Amino acid sequence: MSNQPNRLKRISGDFVISILASVIYTFARQIVVFPLLAARLTDADYGTLLTVAGLANVCTAMIGSSLNNIRLIDDSHYKEQGQLGDFNLLCLLGSGVSVVFAAVLRRMFALSPLTAVLLGAYLIVSNLYQYATAFFRLELNFKRTFLCNTVVSAAYCAAALVFATAELWPGIFLVGEGVGLLFVWKTTPFSREPLSRTPLFSATAATLLTYMATNLIGNLLAYADRMILYPILGGEGVSYYATASFFGKSVGIVMAPIAGVLLGYFAQKDFKASKKLFALVNGCSLACLAVFLLGCWLFAPWFTRLLYPTLYEGAAPYILLANLASAISNAGSMAQPMVLKACSIRWTLLTQVLYGASYLLFAWLWLPGYGLLGFCWASITADTVRLLALYAIGFVKF
Numbered sequence: 001m002s003n004q005p006n007r008l009k010r011i012s013g014d015f016v017i018s019i020l021a022s023v024i025y026t027f028a029r030q031i032v033v034f035p036l037l038a039a040r041l042t043d044a045d046y047g048t049l050l051t052v053a054g055l056a057n058v059c060t061a062m063i064g065s066s067l068n069n070i071r072l073i074d075d076s077h078y079k080e081q082g083q084l085g086d087f088n089l090l091c092l093l094g095s096g097v098s099v100v101f102a103a104v105l106r107r108m109f110a111l112s113p114l115t116a117v118l119l120g121a122y123l124i125v126s127n128l129y130q131y132a133t134a135f136f137r138l139e140l141n142f143k144r145t146f147l148c149n150t151v152v153s154a155a156y157c158a159a160a161l162v163f164a165t166a167e168l169w170p171g172i173f174l175v176g177e178g179v180g181l182l183f184v185w186k187t188t189p190f191s192r193e194p195l196s197r198t199p200l201f202s203a204t205a206a207t208l209l210t211y212m213a214t215n216l217i218g219n220l221l222a223y224a225d226r227m228i229l230y231p232i233l234g235g236e237g238v239s240y241y242a243t244a245s246f247f248g249k250s251v252g253i254v255m256a257p258i259a260g261v262l263l264g265y266f267a268q269k270d271f272k273a274s275k276k277l278f279a280l281v282n283g284c285s286l287a288c289l290a291v292f293l294l295g296c297w298l299f300a301p302w303f304t305r306l307l308y309p310t311l312y313e314g315a316a317p318y319i320l321l322a323n324l325a326s327a328i329s330n331a332g333s334m335a336q337p338m339v340l341k342a343c344s345i346r347w348t349l350l351t352q353v354l355y356g357a358s359y360l361l362f363a364w365l366w367l368p369g370y371g372l373l374g375f376c377w378a379s380i381t382a383d384t385v386r387l388l389a390l391y392a393i394g395f396v397k398f
Contacts, residue, residue, distance in 0.1 A: 017142045021149040028153035030250045033160045033172055035307045038239075040164050043311065047226075047235025049169055050242050052109055052119070054223030056173075059101045059123055061219040063094035064130025066212045071134040074204060085196035086204050091131045092195065098123030118170035125174060129181040135188035148183045155179035210345050217352040221359050221382070222329075228363055229375065236314070241322060241372055243308045243315035247300035248326025251292055278338055278394045285334040289327050296323045318372050325379035328387055335390040343397050351393065355386035 038046050071087050078084065102120030105111065111119065136145045156176035163171035185191045220227070225245070229237045300319050305312045339348060359382035366374030 014140065014142045017146050021142070021146040024146075024153045025149045026250050028156040028176075030246065031307065032157050033164075034246075036160050036164045037169060038243075038308055038311060041166055043239045043314075044235035045166050046311075047230065047238035047242075048109060049166070050238050051223075051226040051230045051235070052105055052111070053173075054226045055105060056101075056119060056123060056126075056170075058216065058219040058223060059098060060126040060130050061222075062212050062216045063097060064091070064127035066208060066215045067091050067094065067131040068134040068137075070204065070208050070211055071131070072137060074200075074207070075138055078198075078200060081200060083198040083200055085194050085198040086201045087131070088190075088193050089195050089197060089201075090205065090208060091128060095124045095127045098127055112167050115167050115170060118168065118174055122170045122174040122177060125181055126177040129177045129184060132181065132184040132188065132190040135184065135190055139188075144187060148180060148187075151183055152176050152180040207345065210349060214345065214349045214352050217349075217356050221352075221356055224359055224363070225375065225379070228367065229372075232367065233372070237372065239311055240314040241318065241375065243304060243311040244318040244372075244376075245322035245326050246308070247296055247303055247319070248292075248323035248330075251326070251330065275395060281338065282331075282335050282391065282394070285331050289331050292327050292330075293324065296320065296327070318376050321373070321376035321380065325376060325383050328380065328383040332383060332387040332390055335387065335394060339390055339394050339397075343393060347393050347397075351386060351389045354389055355382055358382040358385040 037049060041049065067087060067090060078086075099120050102116055102123055105119060106113075106116035133145070133148070136142065136148070153176075155178075156172060159172040159175035163169060163175070225241050226238045229241055297320065300323055301316065304315060304319060308315070336348065339351075359378065362378035362381050363375060366378050368374075370377075
């Protein structure tokens with residue numbers, strides 16, 4: 001009992017440090033990089049850039065982030081078995097897929113050879129970096145995460161001044177993620193782990209494939225606005241919706257490390273899931289959601305006009321609804337870590353399939369007749385379905 005106050009103090013400190021680290025990273029990307037790109041590119045070119053960047057993020061989330069989470073979930077099992085390996089090998093194999101992915105994007109969007117090369121290099125580096133940051137969370141070393149994000153953010157801002165053009169823009173992300181990878185390489189055991197296969201490889205690879213499918217669906221839906229709107233409304237439609245939802249998605253990026261802190265603690269051997277803890281975590285999440293919606297109502301239009309003056313008029317009618325969808329999505333992201341740790345991964349996959357089906361159905365019903373307004377309501381409805389499904393699984397399983 002005497003250790004309980006110290007434990008709570010440490011967890012609270014980790015939350016604060018993680019949020020500060022994410023604020024710095026979000027400032028660099030959302031306040032510096034993307035507004036600078038929007039100012040230098042036409043509305044149509046900026047919308048195309050957002051669509052390509054969104055699909056690139058799907059690739060890194062599917063491979064690098066999936067490996068990150070599987071490492072956190074299975075690390076204790078590997079230690080119990082006295083095994084070391086598999087993960088760097090899987091990461092290297094997954095990064096090879098990035099080259100194919102970049103080639104597909106080049107054909108889809110008629111990218112120049114230079115843009116495609118920069119994009120492929122960025123995807124390889126980002127997948128390695130996204131996986132390697134798992135070592136910070138395994139050590140519960142969130143101060144190092146803060147320092148890493150600070151260095152990465154400075155690199156993003158510096159690179160944006162040089163590469164913010166229609167052809168060179170992937171260079172911004174290559175430099176930013178490359179600096180992050182170098183930092184992790186120097187400060188964690190990532191580079192010292194062997195490129196070897198252990199007896200646990202097959203089971204880990206099977207789990208990874210399931211989680212990759214889950215992440216693929218989830219992240220395709222996270223950027224579904226761009227992929228659905230681009231063929232129907234073109235680059236301008238993507239630009240307006242992305243600008244309208246900018247405030248909420250920025251807050252979501254800031255909140256994402258909280259889910260990472262939770263999963264880091266859930267990965268410890270002494271973690272015990274309970275219905276009470278699940279209710280507490282998600283009750284706090286909903287309280288934060290209410291505060292966020294109030295802040296959105298008060299400040300989102302002002303911030304959007306300040307950072308995206310050329311796009312504001314087209315985005316203004318959709319700001320509140322687009323941010324409501326982002327807020328509900330953020331609440332779902334807070335519910336997912338405990339479900340992921342304590343329940344079979346098939347439940348998470350089922351939730352994502354249900355989410356995807358809802359998203360596509362409501363977008364198909366409402367987008368043709370109501371345009372961006374209908375798409376906002378489709379997003380709100382689908383995110384609500386996902387949130388309620390996660391709550392149902394949590395309260396039934398615990």
